[in-house]
Amino acid sequence: MTALEDIPVTTLKGVGHALAGTLAKLGIHSLQDLLFHLPHRYEDRTRIIPMGSLRVGDVGVAEGEVVKTDLVMGRRRSLQVTLRDSSGFLVLRFFHFNAAQKNQLAEGVRVRCYGEVRPGRAGYEFYHPEYQVNPPPMPATGEATLTPVYPLTEGIQQPRVRSLCQQALGYLKRYPIRDWLPPTLLADYQLPAITEAVALVHSPPASASVTLLMEGRHPAQQRLVMEELLAHQLSLLQVREQIQAREALPLLPTGELAESFLDSLPFRLTGAQGHVLAEIRQDLSQPLPMLRLVQGDVGSGKTVVAAMAAIQAISAGGQVALMAPTEILAEQHFQNFRNWLEPLGVELAWLSGKVKGRSRAGALERVASGQASVVIGTHALFQDDVHFQRLALVIVDEQHRFGVHQRLALREKGVEGRLAPHQLIMTATPIPRTLAMSAYADLDTSVIDELPPGRKPIETIAIPDSRRDDVIERVRSACEAGRQAYWVCTLIEESEALQCQAAEVTAQSLLERLPGLRVGLVHGRLKAAEKAAVMDSFKRGELDLLVATTVIEVGVDVPNASLIIIENPERLGLAQLHQLRGRVGRGEEASYCVLMYHPPLSLNGKARLQALRESQDGFFIAEKDLEIRGPGEVLGTRQTGMMQFRLADFERDKGWIEPVREMAPALLKDRACVEGLVRRWLGERTRYGDV
The missing domain is CATH 3.40.50.300 (P-loop containing nucleotide triphosphate hydrolases)
Structure with a gap:
């Protein structure tokens, strides 16, 4: 029997060779792949906002008549379309446009558009909004639904993905999605069947709770979240099974x-x-x-x-x-x-x-x-x-x-x-x-979960970089009292060359400001032998101050170092800051960590530095980091493709982790179920076991 995963996406109207290639970049080859390319959020386009009540930052729908269309020749050429409704005016600005678009948006035409309000030269503006010319009447309040927003890749826009998903939904009556989960399990958690859940998230009915959908807590979304977490769990358990299917050398302790x-x-x-x-x-x-x-x-x-x-x-x-x-x-x-x-x-x-x-x-x-x-x-x-x-x-x-x-x-x-x-x-x-x-x-x-006896807590202080002189004095007095210090430079640039350059400039400036101190420098572009020599000198006490990039984050152990200065800590994650702080506090002396930030701090930045000042407990800090930054960042796995969920959100959905962990071992016995779920959710991405 034909299944959705066997029907190629080229079956859909308008999907030729080129578009199929673009969709393949998103991992979409079959209709099932398309239907599991899920909206990651929704937009509320169910009501028109009067132009007179729009404020900067508002996101919504406006509708009015075109009163003027101009080509504006500024630093960048743009098409400026002025709309009017009974309450005020709004400008639509396009930097990428063609002659057909300019003619379409002629004076007197009615336009409905969706965008974010920005301040502009001519008043409030929408940049590159989605729009309809001579739109149909808005649905009645009881019939209006939310608009799904999908992950994209270069070469395809939201309206195209939406229309393809709507086409694919038409196949569900003839080709329902295979439900791999036992009906008893779904009943226990009061969750809908898979076909019903997929249809609802792509095309929410007017009766669906807007609040639950916007928050990702609707039962249909949670049905999919649970299945996605389960697929990841099963995939890793498969890895374990594959490894443990091979014998190992028993290593009996001899003493x-x-x-x-x-x-x-x-x-x-x-x-x-x-x-x-x-x-x-x-x-x-x-x-x-x-x-x-x-x-x-x-x-x-x-x-x-x-x-x-x-x-x-x-x-x-x-x-x-x-x-x-x-x-x-x-x-x-x-x-x-x-x-x-x-x-x-x-x-x-x-x-x-x-x-x-x-x-x-x-x-x-x-x-x-x-x-x-x-x-x-x-x-x-x-x-x-x-x-x-x-x-x-x-x-x-x-x-x-x-x-x-x-x-x-x-x-x-x-x-x-x-x-x-x-x-x-x-x-x-x-x-x-x-x-x-x-x-x-x-x-x-x-x-x-226990530190060796005698380890003293590290006092953590956050101060603005306007007090740099005070910090330099603090370094001088610590080093003159016979202790050692780290000065860590962090740079937002991805370029390692720029980071190293910044560390070199900082080291030079500190040498000039602290003439009596012996200053060393370590960064990622030094040869291994040079790096080792500097670290060794620092360890042996031949250097007072070590200027470094974050290469010293892990593994450096110098008991006499009791002060660490971290510049621009707001640019680093909490776990990394906690690691850096752990370079001190390894000896008998009281130790200090100075977080020298550049104001103003974002709310996230404030939350991170506050958490660090409040706690020495790495697990508390890791929980906070997860709350603030998400799992891909905490694990450092953005690059490896792991933990990149389509729908699941670790913080919101952590209540599923325990149940999923309990249900996985029983399902692991059903090979077809495991293969089906892993293929559905992980697709072509690195299969952890296939190495």
């Missing part, structure tokens, strides 16, 4: 090496570290690949936990790969692991994109022969020429900086290409529980 390591540490592990280690120890001893995410706030001791896991793998005769997203962080791990493990007779290898020639060949040989038990590096570990003799454990730091598929690529490097390595994922970015349950559904989660 001697671990005991020597713990004895060599100048501190005792916290209760939280012990608890997480017990979970990891249990996972590693199984013949199933471990898939565990360890979350821990800045300074909670995740690296020691990772070293203990590595020791368990090495003791059982396995190799360990530790991967970090940046050279600085990878090098930091390499130094720590070398200091801890080399005295115990464990050999390490270092591999990053910048390791070339003989050094690289030598490292590759030691890894392939099994001589190096631990290999540490950046994404260079993914490369085809990296062969392990007996890779048993992969540790990935700051997972959210890698795509899921990159992490999965390492599974192919397991023992004999047959056994999957165990995976330990670490992050110092606390992830709100609801987000972790959804974004990392393929992983078991452990939390190190």
Whole structure:
């Protein structure tokens, strides 16, 4: 039987080869794809607003008669059309227009238009509004409906997408959408069937609640939200299933090496570290690949936990790969692991994109022969020429900086290409529980929720950049008292070159203002060796002040640093600010974080800085960040395509996360259902399991 997903979009009237190509950019190939290209909001075009009562920022419908049409030759040529109704005037301005349009909007013609009111040279204006010439009468109040607004791509406008969706809706009577969810489940949550829900969101009836639709809380929308969250959950559970379908090397704890390591540490592990280690120890001893995410706030001791896991793998005769997203962080791990493990007779290898020639060949040989038990590096570990003799454990730091598929690529490097390595994922970015349950559904989660004893809270102060002189004096007095400080430059420009330039200018200016202090500079364009040398000097106390871009966000540990200045903190997310703040507060001294902002602050900016001043708790801060910025930003996944929902909104729909998590395992047994839902909602986008 023909189904909607089998009917190509070219079946629709007016869809030729060119338009089909444009629609393909939106992932639309079939009628089902088109009907699941859902409106992300609605516009209320149900009433005409008198021109005399329009105010700047209003969005709505106006209607009137054309009294004048002019070509205006300003800085940019534009078509200026003046409309009049009984209450006042409104100008429509078009910067892109043609002769036919100019003739169509002639004096005396009646026009209905929709737009946003802006102040203009000739009074209030609509820029490039949608409009109708000689429109039909407005529907009666009881018959008017909301207008859907769809995501677009270059080459297609809203009216075209709307008319195509209306055409596609006509096929629903003959070809209803397959409902993959059990009727009992829909009844439990009082949700409509899928065909009914899709029809309603594309074409809301006049009787539908305007408020619920505008807020995304209508039962039809919630039916689709639930299914979308479920598709994402099932997709990740599939990944887990695929990995765990392969065996792993059981790594039984032997104790001697671990005991020597713990004895060599100048501190005792916290209760939280012990608890997480017990979970990891249990996972590693199984013949199933471990898939565990360890979350821990800045300074909670995740690296020691990772070293203990590595020791368990090495003791059982396995190799360990530790991967970090940046050279600085990878090098930091390499130094720590070398200091801890080399005295115990464990050999390490270092591999990053910048390791070339003989050094690289030598490292590759030691890894392939099994001589190096631990290999540490950046994404260079993914490369085809990296062969392990007996890779048993992969540790990935700051997972959210890698795509899921990159992490999965390492599974192919397991023992004999047959056994999957165990995976330990670490992050110092606390992830709100609801987000972790959804974004990392393929992983078991452990939390190190206790800081080592003696860590003092960091006092956080927000001051405007007009008080820069006071801040510089504060740096002088801290450094003269024998402590060290960071000065972090943030720039809104995407260009790394500009960011580095800004840091160079700041470092030069601080050198001039603080002649007695030793100032170092670190930014993303320095060579790895130069960066490491500066960081090393700072760590050894040979520098008083380190000027840096946000490259120092993670992994830099200097106990004597007790002051951090962050310029323009309003440009950064809360989680990133919290990470930067965590560079201080690592020693015995009271520590301070100064957020030097540029006024005026937006409401969002104020909310972020306020949250940071109020709390040291990374999880509270992460919840706030999610509220303010959304999941794609918090996870750093805007680029990877993950967590880019069509309809679901994490903050609004978090009530669905738990139910979806509970219903997913039972549905996972129904292969057709899983494939159908994943194809429907994730379409062509990276399938997390297909690596």
